Amino acid sequence: EPEVTQTPSHQVTQMGQEVILRCVPISNHLYFYWYRQILGQKVEFLVSFYNNEISEKSEIFDDQFSVERPDGSNFTLKIRSTKLEDSAMYFCASSTNRFYNEQFFGPGTRLTVL
């Protein structure tokens, strides 16, 4: 069964450093998403991406964040200068279309900012 994969599973970084979280969405999916989940809290939407551009983003997704699809398979989330409060689980998701459509989630990357 096809699945979304994410690397690394755990990333530890120093405050102020840049991190890149990587995702490989399901191959025939066209819509890609990043969500985050601070420990013990709800899953929060960050950004959606379609046709090589951002479709929608939340207030959390400020100028420190960027997304990219550098090739035909990877989808990345970059945090330019990490802050302590960026520590969370980051989930990538993908779907075949936009409307009424299940989003498939990856296993997540745990980001720890020291």
Added chain:
Amino acid sequence: GESVGLHLPTLSVQEGDNSIINCAYSNSASDYFIWYKQESGKGPQFIIDIRSNMDKRQGQRVTVLLNKTVKHLSLQIAATQPGDSAVYFCAENEGLGDSSYKLIFGSGTRLLVRP
């Protein structure tokens, strides 16, 4: 503002009993809802979805009920098994609306199944 919330943070049930997990939503524009299951250390896993033109949908051992009048969603799990122990999230989406890209998640209910 938009919000999706759950009435019970933890639900403990006996193995073999039925479980009911509830969710309230406040965005009247939402017309698509999904229940996700999240096991420890894993990403959310799709369980079942429902569109707002339906009030009930059944899957294997699971049923989702939607009451648009009171903006309430529930997940029923029949014959609960130890493998059902997890955190369950409801999520809403505007379907065809302007914010139809994103899912808005509730705060989650932990289901504990007693042997």
